[in-house]
Amino acid sequence: xxxxxxxxxxxxxxxxxxxxxxxxxxxxxxxxxxxxxxxxxxxxxxxxxxxxxxxxxxxxxxxxxxxxxxxxxxxxxxxxxxxxxxxxxxxxxxxxxxxxxxxxxxxxxxxxxxxxxxxxxxxxxxxxxxxxxxxxxxxxxxxxxxxxxxxxxxxxxxxxxxxxxxxxxxxxxxxxxxxxxxxxxxxxxxxxxxxxxxxxxxxxxxxxxxxxxxxxxxxxxxxx
Numbered sequence: 220x221x222x223x224x225x226x227x228x229x230x231x232x233x234x235x236x237x238x239x240x241x242x243x244x245x246x247x248x249x250x251x252x253x254x255x256x257x258x259x260x261x262x263x264x265x266x267x268x269x270x271x272x273x274x275x276x277x278x279x280x281x282x283x284x285x286x287x288x289x290x291x292x293x294x295x296x297x298x299x300x301x302x303x304x305x306x307x308x309x310x311x312x313x314x315x316x317x318x319x320x321x322x323x324x325x326x327x328x329x330x331x332x333x334x335x336x337x338x339x340x341x342x343x344x345x346x347x348x349x350x351x352x353x354x355x356x357x358x359x360x361x362x363x364x365x366x367x368x369x370x371x372x373x374x375x376x377x378x379x380x381x382x383x384x385x386x387x388x389x390x391x392x393x394x395x396x397x398x399x400x401x402x403x404x405x406x407x408x409x410x411x412x413x414x415x416x417x418x419x420x421x422x423x424x425x426x427x428x429x430x431x432x433x434x435x436x437x438x439x440x441x442x443x
Contacts, residue, residue, distance in 0.1 A: 241299035290326035409438030
């Protein structure tokens with residue numbers, strides 16, 4: 220297989236653009252940094268209600284604050300999620316995500332990369348996993364040329380959570396990850412790196428699902 224740098228150079232020459240949905244969230248922020256560092260897109264549009272402002276020259280090709288008008292983008296990344304109660308959760312994690320995918324497809328987007336969750340299953344009795352699985356199925360039905368689903372386990376982030384119990388749980392899982400890196404958790408940087416690296420590859424099928432171990436392996440190999 221071609222090395223990563225060669226893949227990046229070849230992709231960069233295609234002069235593609237992308238959008239990121241959920242760029243102000245945990246994964247979205249790290250994903251944006253990864254996209255900027257690897258510089259494979261000629262334009263990056265951040266979709267969301269919150270307009271982000273940047274002064275660094277590294278962000279000169281980044282457009283922020285657009286709403287659900289995804290025309291003219293080749294690749295879409297969705298890292299959107301919420302911790303709101305039932306109604307708000309369904310509205311954001313299913314309805315908003317699906318509507319974004321529909322508009323992206325109508326606007327000519329050919330690749331859609333979705334951050335989902337370990338255990339996502341539309342037949343699950345657990346609301347969270349059921350909604351995640353349902354939106355996966357609904358987006359697959361749209362018929363993108365390529366649809367990549369990422370199902371990470373618990374995301375390890377480098378900051379203290381506002382809820383002490385959640386922070387403690389991540390600390391415990393972070394320690395456990397040294398013994399078994401892919402069993403219960405994954406560094407958020409690995410997810411972002413995997414999403415970008417996978418964009419460069421040619422999948423065997425139109426729809427692909429990357430479980431936690433595959434995400435970790437791909438993310439760990441990024442930049443080699």
